[in-house]
Amino acid sequence: MAYLDTQESIRFARRVRPVRPGVQDTGDTFADFGAKTSAYSAHNVIYYEGDAAQRLFEVASGTVMLFKLLPDGRRQVVEVLRPGEIFGLAGSNEYECTAETLTDASIHELDLRLVDSNLDVQRKLAKCLANQMRILHEHAVLLGRKSAVERVASFLMYLIPNRGGVGCLGPENEDDDGYDLKLHMTRQEIADYLGLTIETVSRVVSDLKRRGVIRVDRSDQIHLRKVCSLCQMTGMH
Amino acid sequence: MAYLDTQESIRFARRVRPVRPGVQDTGDTFADFGAKTSAYSAHNVIYYEGDAAQRLFEVASGTVMLFKLLPDGRRQVVEVLRPGEIFGLAGSNEYECTAETLTDASIHELDLRLVDSNLDVQRKLAKCLANQMRILHEHAVLLGRKSAVERVASFLMYLIPNRGGVGCLGPENEDDDGYDLKLHMTRQEIADYLGLTIETVSRVVSDLKRRGVIRVDRSDQIHLRKVCSLCQMTGMH
DNA sequence: CGAGCGCTTGACAGATCTCAATAAAAGTGG
DNA sequence: CCACTTTTATTGAGATCTGTCAAGCGCTCG
Structure with a gap:
């Protein structure tokens, strides 16, 4: 796993790690371009992989996940999208992922025919995609090279705004490095x-609990007790 | 690994798998927008992760890879780019990956200041990013859910134009389902x-050789003897 | 021909997965 | 509001796959 002695890793010792942006302000939303807005309840499918692609979507509020399935049922969630992020682009005429809400969500839906000719739409599109692409790159590192503990720690860190990146200044308060999280x-x-498998995730969470890094109030309600310790476990430090 | 009996996989049984596009024709190249074109020899770094981002790049000819490193030297190649594909977008002001040529390559380099205001550039950008994003999604499935054999088989299939997708019609010729590949x-x-590790890749290749699916003429020169068999091993059938 | 580099192979270790049982939580109906 | 069912999460034991470490092979090039 370690290539520490390779020429390359020495050559790159100076590289830095970008801050993960919070929800990015990209200016306009699709609502400004004549999109209609729909409300979805939690755990509803917006479209299925393979459906004919007719609209482009933007998360207005809530959280949406995109996933793909292999024929034998293995599933990979490829993106978890927050407000301001877009989805539904299809290289061909069909959606390449299934989109499902994780929470109640409000979604802007823009007819694909309105997309091509509008510079502002294209600009927002390019900006959003570039941003989501960076997250996908980071996620590829996680999937390809990180251990189970590193993956879970990274996942939890993603959910805290303004921590874990280059700009991270440590805890705001010396004595309290905690953060309350709703999954x-x-x-x-x-x-x-x-x-990973569900069992591995569960085991890692139990382990973090045992080590005093987190406290599990409910299975979807986690208090991070030592954010800095957690951050040390992401593999990025 | 198998979720065959979940409700979900049944619900999605009808989904289809998109054809992986070959090099996509997105109309104009950056050259049409005033980009300068540079030549790089094989295995040269175009920019490092963390460098100040000043240009947007498009592969004119050859192949380029983008990768990220973890502090302990673990490396993940996040994209392998072919002519027509773009790279160098930075959400912030720094490149988030290192870009290195795999072959001799010719690269269009467009000043970032020329990007924002031009509809055609934005259109190409959005189109390319959407396409590359689909590949990243597919790759996330590979990294997150596929076995070593499935990964290598998928990798080899990517390198064959017009095979392995929904539109795949099988071999052109009944008797000859072969294809010559240059890695x-x-x-x-x-x-x-x-x-994966280099050892695992090597073992899988040897295994495919032993099973008669491929023939290794030189380590970078592989003849696929049974493309359909290989395709069956990708996990997508 | 020898050195160096990239690749292959073997033996073993360890991380994660699989399968199975249990526990906890959430939803249901009387 | 309380049993009862169903879903979701946790935990354990064992299997398996891939990683690690080490040695050897085979090009390529000076």
């Missing part, structure tokens, strides 16, 4: 996002 | 792309 995903969804 | 990546690069 909007089941263990199975987390597992499918992190490329 | 432009070392075993280490392939391993870092597939989230």
